[in-house]
Amino acid sequence: MMGVDGSAALTPEPVDSEAVRKAEAARAKAEHDQEFAAFAEGSYHTVERILRATCWDREVVQDALNEAYLHGRVQWLKIRTYTEPIGWVIIxxxxxxxxxLHRRQREAAVAPEDLPPAPHIDIADAWEAQETLRTWLHHLPSRQAEVFQMSREGFSNQEIARFLGLAENSVRSYKQAAKKRLRELAEEAGYRDSDGRRRQGGSRGPQ
Incomplete structure (x- = not known):
């Protein structure tokens, strides 16, 4: 019986390059899936608050968000390279x-005279204040409301300008106009400071 040739015994088995490629692709996909899931979880509610500043219909906002994130998942390899992926989702x-809204032929804005009165609510109630502010934002021009809410979420003027395609000076003007109108709405509605004092003309309203 002939012995086994030593060199033949040490010859490595041929590598299945296709199997290696598939395994690497699967590993990369799993990593990207986890990365996108973390991004979606961390950004969803921020984007929702920004969108609800200009659209009263929660269902419309949530449907748009779900579609945007589904599209974002498909395009994640490209979107993840952006400086601010959240800006893509917002837009x-x-x-x-x-x-x-155009398809439904609906108007997102409500006439100012339809503003519901709330003369005796203490603005110190955080939840009540949040809901009231959301109501007031719908009485602002949509661009003012959008810029104001993005600012509240911590976006800088430069970031807002980049996301919305505006000049930084325009962003500052929209913010100032929004704050002025919100103060007026607070005073008209008779809101009081946490110490019970009624807000008078010229006092600071919601920030």
């Missing part, structure tokens, strides 16, 4: 909302 969802 995409906002465009979907506009299309849906």
């Amino acid at each position: 995409t969802a906002r465009n979907k909302i506009r299309k849906e």
Whole structure:
């Protein structure tokens, strides 16, 4: 019986390059899935608050958000390279909302004279204040409301300008106009400071 040739015994088995490629692709996909899931979880509610500043219909906002994130998942390899992926989500969802509202032939704005009176609510109640502010934002021009809410979420003037395609000076003007109008609405509605004093003309309203 012949012995086994030593060199033949040490010859490595051929590598299945296709199997290696598939395994690497699966590993990369799993990493990207986890990365996108973390991004979506961390940004969803921020984007939702920004969009609800200009659209009263929660269902329309949520549908647009879900579509935007589904699209974002498909395009994640590209979107993840952006400086601010959240900006892409905001713009995409906002465009979907506009299309849906146009399709339904609905108006997002409410006439100022329809503002519900709330003369005796203490603005110190955080939840009540949040809901009231959301109501007031719908009485502002949509661009003012959008800029104001993005500012509240911590976006800088430069970031807002980049996301919305505006000049920084325009962003500052929209913010100032929004704050002025919100103060007026607070005073008209008779809101009081936490110490019970009624807000008078010229006092500071919601920030």
